């Protein structure tokens with residue numbers, strides 16, 4: 001297991017799914033964690049059970065980002081790890097695209113990730129001992145193989161992929177030891193998929209069948225990849241993408 005002792009992490013979207021598993025995993029690996037979510041009760045309960053601190057945050061709220069980063073630094077003395085995990089679906093297919101839904105999905109998934117990277121770099125740059133940190137942005141296989149049924153979600157996740165590389169190369173070019181990588185989960189057994197299944201019965205089984213492993217991911221499996229990228233095990237990895245999709249995007253479509 002990666003050793004995260006002495007590190008301080010901020011994880012968005014911590015109340016459920018991949019975010020919840022990530023808080024548990026980073027805390028178990030020794031990090032001090034501040035989890036944030038728009039769900040105050042769910043987020044507080046999860047963080048309490050994991051020995052983490054909790055703050056309410058809408059990832060799309062510009063002003064709130066500086067406040068939660070400041071809270072992590074005030075509570076724990078530094079910021080080493082940011083996991084931009086909060087995300088939502090719901091833009092619809094292009095012909096029916098509702099502009100308000102599009103704006104919200106882009107604001108949470110893409111602009112929220114950008115705001116998080118910006119706020120985190122400002123804090124990581126002045127960490128005691130020098131500019132150092134690891135940012136992990138959660139994209140989706142829809143960034144590479146988009147959903148015809150959700151243009152905004154797919155576009156937002158495609159943007160997250162490229163944003164991560166821009167952040168990574170900016171930080172490297174500035175001489176900061178601040179890395180930025182993307183984790184690309186495939187279909188994962190979480191709240192997002194439960195809600196999709198409710199709207200489109202059979203979706204889970206259909207999407208599980210696209211994986212050569214013929215199953216959905218567990219949130220802990222994505223959290224394991226996040227913990228690796230958060231750790232000092234991979235100091236030369238930046239701008240990289242880790243697929244956690246059971247091989248779904250690695251097989252010829254004819255098979």
Ligand SMILES: NC(=O)c1ccc[n+]([C@@H]2O[C@H](COP(=O)([O-])OP(=O)(O)OC[C@H]3O[C@@H](n4cnc5c(N)ncnc54)[C@H](O)[C@@H]3O)[C@@H](O)[C@H]2O)c1
Pocket residue numbers: 012013014015016017018019036037038039057058059060085086087088108138139140141184185186187188189190191192193
């Ligand atoms: N489940 C999948 O199949 C799958 C696949 C690929 C990528 N992802 C990505 O993983 C991330 C986590 O999703 P999940 O599958 O765990 O879903 P989930 O619905 O179980 O959890 C999402 C969490 O984010 C929180 N959240 C939503 N909007 C927020 C906002 N504006 N600000 C702060 N918190 C907010 C929710 O309250 C919830 O706790 C998302 O970015 C999602 O796009 C999920």
